[in-house]
Amino acid sequence: xxxxxxxxxxxxxxxxxxxxxxxxxxxxxxxxxxxxxxxxxxxxxxxxxxxxxxxxxxxxxxxxxxxxxxxxxxxxxxxxxxxxxxxxxxxxxxxxxxxxxxxxxxxxxxxxxxxxxxxxxxxxxxxxxxxxxxxxxxxxxxxxxxxxxxxxxxxxxxxxxxxxxxxxxxxxxxxxxxxxxxxxxxxxxxxxxxxxxxxxxxxxxxxxxxxxxxxxxxxxxxxxxxxxxxxxxxxxxxxxxxxxxxxxxxxxxxxxxxxxxxxxxxxxxxxxxxxxxxxxxxxxxxxxxxxxxxxxxxxxxxxxxxxxxxxxxxxxxxxxxxxxxxxxxxxx
Amino acid sequence: xxxxxxxxxxxxxxxxxxxxxxxxxxxxxxxxxxxxxxxxxxxxxxxxxxxxxxxxxxxxxxxxxxxxxxxxxxxxxxxxxxxxxxxxxxxxxxxxxxxxxxxxxxxxxxxxxxxxxxxxxxxxxxxxxxxxxxxxxxxxxxxxxxxxxxxxxxxxxxxxxxxxxxxxxxxxxxxxxxxxxxxxxxxxxxxxxxxxxxxxxxxxxxxxxxxxxxxxxxxxxxxxxxxxxxxxxxxxxxxxxxxxxxxxxxxxxxxxxxxxxxxxxxxxxxxxxxxxxxxxxxxxxxxxxxxxxxxxxxxxxxxxxxxxxxxxxxxxxxxxxxxxxxxxxxxx
Numbered sequence: 014x015x016x017x018x019x020x021x022x023x024x025x026x027x028x029x030x031x032x033x034x035x036x037x038x039x040x041x042x043x044x045x046x047x048x049x050x051x052x053x054x055x056x057x058x059x060x061x062x063x064x065x066x067x068x069x070x071x072x073x074x075x076x077x078x079x080x081x082x083x084x085x086x087x088x089x090x091x092x093x094x095x096x097x098x099x100x101x102x103x104x105x106x107x108x109x110x111x112x113x114x115x116x117x118x119x120x121x122x123x124x125x126x127x128x129x130x131x132x133x134x135x136x137x138x139x140x141x142x143x144x145x146x147x148x149x150x151x152x153x154x155x156x157x158x159x160x161x162x163x164x165x166x167x168x169x170x171x172x173x174x175x176x177x178x179x180x181x182x183x184x185x186x187x188x189x190x191x192x193x194x195x196x197x198x199x200x201x202x203x204x205x206x207x208x209x210x211x212x213x214x215x216x217x218x219x220x221x222x223x224x225x226x227x228x229x230x231x232x233x234x235x236x237x238x239x240x241x242x243x244x245x246x247x248x249x250x251x252x253x254x255x256x257x258x259x260x261x262x263x264x265x266x267x268x269x270x271x272x273x274x275x276x277x278x279x280x281x282x283x284x285x286x287x288x289x290x291x292x293x294x295x296x297x298x299x300x301x302x303x304x305x306x307x308x309x310x311x312x313x314x315x316x317x318x319x320x321x322x323x324x325x326x327x328x329x330x331x332x333x334x335x336x337x338x339x340x341x342x343x344x345x
Numbered sequence: 346x347x348x349x350x351x352x353x354x355x356x357x358x359x360x361x362x363x364x365x366x367x368x369x370x371x372x373x374x375x376x377x378x379x380x381x382x383x384x385x386x387x388x389x390x391x392x393x394x395x396x397x398x399x400x401x402x403x404x405x406x407x408x409x410x411x412x413x414x415x416x417x418x419x420x421x422x423x424x425x426x427x428x429x430x431x432x433x434x435x436x437x438x439x440x441x442x443x444x445x446x447x448x449x450x451x452x453x454x455x456x457x458x459x460x461x462x463x464x465x466x467x468x469x470x471x472x473x474x475x476x477x478x479x480x481x482x483x484x485x486x487x488x489x490x491x492x493x494x495x496x497x498x499x500x501x502x503x504x505x506x507x508x509x510x511x512x513x514x515x516x517x518x519x520x521x522x523x524x525x526x527x528x529x530x531x532x533x534x535x536x537x538x539x540x541x542x543x544x545x546x547x548x549x550x551x552x553x554x555x556x557x558x559x560x561x562x563x564x565x566x567x568x569x570x571x572x573x574x575x576x577x578x579x580x581x582x583x584x585x586x587x588x589x590x591x592x593x594x595x596x597x598x599x600x601x602x603x604x605x606x607x608x609x610x611x612x613x614x615x616x617x618x619x620x621x622x623x624x625x626x627x628x629x630x631x632x633x634x635x636x637x638x639x640x641x642x643x644x645x646x647x648x649x650x651x652x653x654x655x656x657x658x659x660x661x662x663x664x665x666x667x668x669x670x671x672x673x674x675x676x677x
Contacts, residue, residue, distance in 0.1 A: 072610055072612070239605070254608045257605065257609065266603030266604070268600030268603050269601025270601050271598030271600050273589065275617075276615060276616075277586050277588065277618070278396075282614065282615070283614070283615040284608075284612075284614045285607075286609070286612055287612055
């Protein structure tokens with residue numbers, strides 16, 4: 014049995030390019046006792062993967078040159094010698110970027126039956142949704158009546174953070190990079206949307222939208238967005254630092270905001286987090302989010318690319334604003 | 346009765362200069378029933394006063410042009426028609442930068458008898474000491490066995506933070522701007538001292554001193570110090586943001602560190618605080634600190650300027666590294 018895989022061909026300098034990736038064929042071993050064969054149906058591309066393409070110490074090991082990439086995936090068991098994972102089981106794994114693989118089931122979870130596409134376990138019911146929920150409920154502790162500002166707000170995490178903000182009872186202000194995305198967020202009930210590419214001064218635009226000030230900033234972008242948030246935070250505001258996508262492709266270090274003293278003046282709490290450390294709370298999250306999805310209180314947009322050969326294009330598209338909601342690749 | 350006062354003559358551009366200040370004489374009113382006359386013995390100059398010289402909204406109102414400055418002071422009641430403050434009482438107030446004043450006692454506290462100079466109520470037993478204690482015990486929650494990094498470590502707050510760090514059982518690394526100050530901190534038992542003016546790379550110097558990484562950074566400086574700390578923080582480290590003195594005299598905004606993404610990668614908590622919001626804990630602090638001073642577990646250095654006419658020179662000296670420990674002005 015031949016499997017297709019995407020390897021890291023070279024480490025990106027700046028924005029990733031197609032030649033950083035290589036598709037390769039691999040002969041899979043026979044399925045031995047206690048193992049099963051998975052055909053991947055969906056795989057995830059996420060901004061955090063960019064960090065793993067750099068050879069440095071971080072909260073997750075870097076990808077190795079010439080080796081297959083990995084990341085979230087949903088697959089179907091098509092051959093099995095493992096009692097817990099019979100043929101036909103749907104599983105989540107961290108073994109994306111490949112068409113098929115043989116496994117002993119370590120770090121695999123069987124999916125429950127849901128009426129929605131299984132791909133949502135890579136998005137709203139998976140890592141990005143859990144990230145939005147963790148940042149709002151566990152890190153920033155957003156409360157009803159407060160004002161929430163979300164950057165990269167049409168993305169996989171941001172679009173869920175905006176909707177959770179509304180469910181919590183906050184006023185929600187979103188920043189996006191196109192008028193289409195702004196319209197999408199408006200349709201989700203967000204109170205005000207800023208297209209940061211068309212405003213002349215982001216801090217002034219945020220001040221206009223949040224005249225009462227910002228209590229919680231859900232940080233996905235960094236740079237000018239962080240600076241604008243610091244300008245407009247209220248006393249004792251909280252900044253949940255989830256990502257700084259504006260800097261992931263920097264080839265030279267970009268200076269930070271010049272107004273960090275606002276952290277003192279406004280007595281802010283700025284807290285970085287990695288969702289995996291909060292995974293013990295996944296069942297609680299999944300129960301709540303499952304209900305919201307079922308009732309339509311949360312809507313989960315996806316941008317779908319087709320075919321493993323387009324996975325790198327989908328990944329590169331994350332840094333070009335190509336996705337609305339969760340970017341996923343349909344493999345089969 | 347004539348009192349001498351220091352007025353804000355002009356708003357500083359950059360580092361304050363003597364002509365930003367003006368000494369003026371004022372006739373005091375008679376002491377009416379319920380009032381008393383105070384002769385100031387000591388006044389405080391503190392870096393935070395620089396922020397009040399800018400006409401902007403902050404946690405404390407700006408000074409007005411042409412009006413007397415204010416700040417912490419210790420005085421003696423020399424005439425009284427107030428039962429609670431008889432002649433001879435020693436009082437703390439926020440009515441510094443003047444020789445005498447008449448008051449109804451609002452926001453005045455009578456000093457207890459102590460065997461040390463009353464001036465310590467402007468330092469180790471006052472706002473700066475309470476700031477160090479609050480930042481370590483309430484904001485960063487420093488624990489025994491952890492590593493603490495303190496910038497501006499020979500200052501009024503920093504020198505106490507270093508000593509409290511040792512009492513808590515932490516390894517303490519200090520940054521200062523002269524070899525004399527380094528020797529002073531060594532004499533206090535600090536584990537390693539960096540003279541940031543003589544090292545070629547502050548981040549590398551901190552890495553050398555803190556090979557086990559930094560768990561808590563007590564931030565007084567900003568800029569390159571913050572960047573070095575971010576580079577060397579351990580996972581789940583805490584940064585108590587007390588001040589950013591490197592930026593107080595900026596005439597153009599100075600960009601922040603380029604490595605803020607460390608907040609995510611290392612899951613840091615960065616928290617600004619203003620000591621006045623924690624003042625309810627002053628009795629607890631004062632009891633502990635009083636004992637440490639009595640036993641010699643904490644030593645409180647002071648740099649003393651004499652005469653109200655030298656108060657502005659003392660204040661300007663804060664930004665030139667002229668003080669070791671608390672800078673105070675002896676008025677009588």
